[in-house]
Amino acid sequence: MMLAGCASSGKVAKPLPEAQVYTANQAPVAAKEELSLLSIQSKYLVKDSTQVKVYLYVDAYRGKNSISAEDFAKIYNLNYVIYSDYGARDRQGYGNVKLNETNVNKVGNKIVISFDVKSPNKDYGVLLSEISQTGTLKKVLNDLPIRFKKQGINETYGVYTSAGNEPIQRHYINVNDPFSIKRVTGDADQLHVFYYKHNFDPAGSPMNVAQKAVAKSLVVDSTFTIKSNETLKFDKEGLYNIFSDTTQTDGMGILVVNERFPKMTRPEALLGPLLYMSTNTEINEIKKAEDYKKALDKYWLNLMNGNEAVAQQTIKSFYGRVEEANQLFTTYKEGWKTDKGMIFIILGSPDKVQRSKDREVWNYEQRGNAQNVNFTFNRRNNQFVDDHYELVRYAEYQPIWYPVVEAWRNGTTR
Numbered sequence: 430m431m432l433a434g435c436a437s438s439g440k441v442a443k444p445l446p447e448a449q450v451y452t453a454n455q456a457p458v459a460a461k462e463e464l465s466l467l468s469i470q471s472k473y474l475v476k477d478s479t480q481v482k483v484y485l486y487v488d489a490y491r492g493k494n495s496i497s498a499e500d501f502a503k504i505y506n507l508n509y510v511i512y513s514d515y516g517a518r519d520r521q522g523y524g525n526v527k528l529n530e531t532n533v534n535k536v537g538n539k540i541v542i543s544f545d546v547k548s549p550n551k552d553y554g555v556l557l558s559e560i561s562q563t564g565t566l567k568k569v570l571n572d573l574p575i576r577f578k579k580q581g582i583n584e585t586y587g588v589y590t591s592a593g594n595e596p597i598q599r600h601y602i603n604v605n606d607p608f609s610i611k612r613v614t615g616d617a618d619q620l621h622v623f624y625y626k627h628n629f630d631p632a633g634s635p636m637n638v639a640q641k642a643v644a645k646s647l648v649v650d651s652t653f654t655i656k657s658n659e660t661l662k663f664d665k666e667g668l669y670n671i672f673s674d675t676t677q678t679d680g681m682g683i684l685v686v687n688e689r690f691p692k693m694t695r696p697e698a699l700l701g702p703l704l705y706m707s708t709n710t711e712i713n714e715i716k717k718a719e720d721y722k723k724a725l726d727k728y729w730l731n732l733m734n735g736n737e738a739v740a741q742q743t744i745k746s747f748y749g750r751v752e753e754a755n756q757l758f759t760t761y762k763e764g765w766k767t768d769k770g771m772i773f774i775i776l777g778s779p780d781k782v783q784r785s786k787d788r789e790v791w792n793y794e795q796r797g798n799a800q801n802v803n804f805t806f807n808r809r810n811n812q813f814v815d816d817h818y819e820l821v822r823y824a825e826y827q828p829i830w831y832p833v834v835e836a837w838r839n840g841t842t843r
Contacts (some may be wrong), residue, residue, distance in 0.1 A: 462491055462492050463491070463492060464489075464490070464491055464496070464504065464562060464567075465489070465490050466487060466488065466489050466490075466505075466560060466562075466567075466569045467488035467489075467490065468487070468488050468569070469485050469486065469487050469488075469558070469560065469569055469570075469571035470485075470486040470571070470598050471483065471484060471485050471486065471556075471558070471571050471573040471598070472484050472486075472573075472587075472596065472598050473546075473556075473573060473575050473584075474584065474585060474586070474587050474596065474612075474613045475577070475579070475580060475584045475585050475613075476545070476613045476614060477614070478548065478578070479547065479548055480545050480546060480547050480548055481545070481546050481548060481575060481577065482543060482544070482545055482546075482613050483509075483543070483544055483545075483546055483556060483558070483573065484541060484542070484543050484595055484596065484598070485507075485541070485542040485543075485558060485560070485571060486539050486540075486541055486598050487501075487539060487540040487541070487542065487560065488538070488539060488540075489501055489505075489540050495535075495538040495539075495540075496540065497535060498530070498533045498534050498535040498540060499530070501528070501533055501540050502528040502529050502530065502533045504562060504563055505528065505560050505561065505562055505563065506525070506528070506560070506561050506562075506563060507525070507526040507528055507542065507544070507558065507559070507560055508523070508524070508525050508526070508558070508559045508561070509523060509524055509526070509546070509556055509557060509558045509559065510522070510523045510556075510557050511523065511546070511549060511554045511555070511556050511557075511575075512554060512555045512557065513551065513553075513554055513555075514553070514554075514555060514786060515555055515572070515574075515784065515785045515786055516785070517555075521549035521551060521554050522546065522547060522549050522554075524546070526542070526544045528542065532544055534593060534594070534595065536592050536593035536595060537592060541593065541595045543595055546575075548577040548578075549577065551577060552576065552577060552578050552579075553574070553575070553576055553577065553786075554574075554575050554577060555572055555573070555574050555575070556572070556573040556574075556575055557570060557571070557572050557573075558570065558571045558573070572784060574786060581677065581679050582620075582671060582672060582673045582677065582679070582680060582681045583679065583681050583814075583815055585612055585613075585673070586610050586611065586612055586620075586657065586671075586673065586681060587610070587611060587612075587613070588602070588608055588609075588610055588681075588683065589608060589609050589610070589611055590602075590606065590607070590608045591607050591608075596611075599756070599759060600682060600683065600684055600759050600760055600761070600814055601683070601684040601685070601686050601690065601691075601759050601763075602663065602683055602684075602685050602686070603685070603686055603687070603688050603690060604663065604664060604665070604666055604685050604686065604687060604688055605662050605663075605664055605688070606662070606688075607660050607661070607662055608660070608661055608662075609657070609658060609659060609660050609661060610655070610657050610658075610661070610671065610681075611657055611658055612657060615658070616657070617656060617657055617658050618656070618657045618673060619654055619655075619656055619657075620654065620655050620656065620657055620671050620672065620673055621652070621654055621671070621672045621673075621674075621675050622652065622653050622654065622655055622669055622670070622671050622672075623649050623651075623652050623669070623670045623671075623672075623680070624649065624650050624651045624652070624653075624665070624667060624668070624669050624670075625647055625648070625649060625650060625667055625668040625669075625670070626650045626665075626667045627647055627648070627667070627668065629668075629761065629762035629766060630766070631701060631702075631704055631705075631765070631766040631771070632705075632766060632767060632768045632770065632771040632820070633822075634822075634830075635771070635772070635804070635820060635822055635823070635826045635830055636822065636823070636824050636826050636827050636830065637822055638822050638823065638824055650667070655671075663683075663685045665685065666685050666686060666687060667684075667685055668682060668683075668684055668685075668761055668762075668813065669682070669683045669684075669685060670682050670683075670812065670813055671683065678812060679810075679812055679815070680812055680813060681813075682760070682761045682812075682813030682814045684759060684760075684761060684762065684763070686759075686763065690755060690763070691752050691753075691755030691756045691759070691764070692752050692755075693748060693751055693752065693755075693765075696721035696722050696725060697721055699721075699725060699748070700712070700715055700716070700721065700725070701765065701766075702747070702748075702751045702765045702774060703715075703728070705771055705774060705775055705834070706747075706775070706834050706837045706838060707728075711728060714728075715728060729743070729744055732838050732839070732840070733839075733840045736840070739840040740840070742840070743837065743840045743842070746842065747774070747837065750773060750774045750777065751765045751774055753773070754767075754769075754770035754773050754774050755770070757769075757770075757773070758770045758773070760813070760814045760816065760817040761811065761813035761814055761817065767817070767818075768806060768818060768819055768820035769806060769818055769820075771820075772791065772804055772820065775830070775833055775834060775837070776793055776796055776833060779791035779792055779793055779804075780792055780793055780794045781794075787807060787808040788805065788806065788807055788808065789805070789806045789818060790803055790804070790805050790806075791803065791804045791805075791806070796829060796833055797829060797832040797833055797836070798828075798832065799828070799829040802826075802829055804820060804821075805820070805821040806818035806819065806820055806821070807819055807821060
């Protein structure tokens with residue numbers, strides 16, 4: 430059996446701890462029928478100048494099985510408050526959402542909740558949603574920054590697949606999968622598409638504080654038009670940037686990926702993430718090999734001193750994290766290539782996340798011999814997506830980073 434063939438984790442992705450979420454619900458399920466909310470992700474679409482539609486994507490389980498939409502609506506309650514900003518306590522609006530079959534649906538393994546929120550007379554606000562379990566103190570919170578008056582394509586259009594009637598929260602579509610782009614209002618429009626075949630570079634070392642080289646200009650490989658509400662298929666992998674108006678500077682970036690993504694199974698693809706735990710010599714040796722599969726097997730067995738069982742378990746753990754990074758952090762490039770993805774793959778999920786308007790701070794209570802390690806990510810807007818973050822790099826990460834990498838290399842990280 431090829432060792433590198435055990436790439437997929439075969440488990441549900443473990444999203445990051447939500448900001449301001451302080452419950453025990455993220456612990457592994459202990460009782461067979463225990464109810465648990467693992468995480469909430471969110472997005473919104475502006476309907477008009479008076480209201481927005483909010484979508485919450487919830488990982489909810491009863492024991493080891495995802496809960497049904499009907500049971501979810503019976504068991505949980507939803508309340509929300511709008512604040513003017515992170516850290517502020519001046520309420521701009523609040524409400525209770527009655528959960529029922531009209532606004533709670535099951536898409537795949539996720540519960541998707543949709544509800545309308547009246548826009549305050551403000552440009553910006555933070556929507557804090559609270560999902561609580563009836564009759565208990567258990568609750569999970571989600572914070573969603575909203576630009577109430579911005580009418581760009583990302584604020585007014587959503588990407589919909591055949592799986593459900595709610596927009597997807599992620600930035601990627603698998604090649605040849607049918608999808609459509611729609612307004613909440615249902616209006617039909619002509620949209621302009623710019624296609625880039627460019628392969629973006631993976632994240633650099635957290636210790637690399639050298640000034641970045643000037644970014645190269647991207648070359649548009651082709652342009653074409655599409656219509657909203659119509660079923661589409663993109664048959665070429667790459668980045669598609671979509672505009673409702675060619676005078677706009679910010680588009681809706683959709684990364685079209687292979688049919689197996691977020692899993693990584695192709696030998697050539699499996700090599701990429703190894704950059705974070707390998708030497709240049711090791712990477713180059715695999716690249717020069719005539720048979721990638723054999724070269725990857727040799728790489729892992731050499732690291733594990735020939736112990737095939739340890740190699741297989743380490744491969745499963747490593748590429749399980751790669752798959753989760755792809756699910757959680759893909760923006761205009763694959764999740765494993767992002768700064769967040771790199772940190773997540775090597776160090777795992779942070780113990781705490783603190784968010785503000787344009788910044789996230791990940792805290793690791795202990796990694797190796799280090800305690801209370803923080804990684805700061807600043808939002809970097811670009812023409813493709815509005816939620817891409819870059820790591821603030823420090824040379825001082827070296828004594829933290831290398832021991833954890835070494836643990837991956839000797840098979841002691843699980």
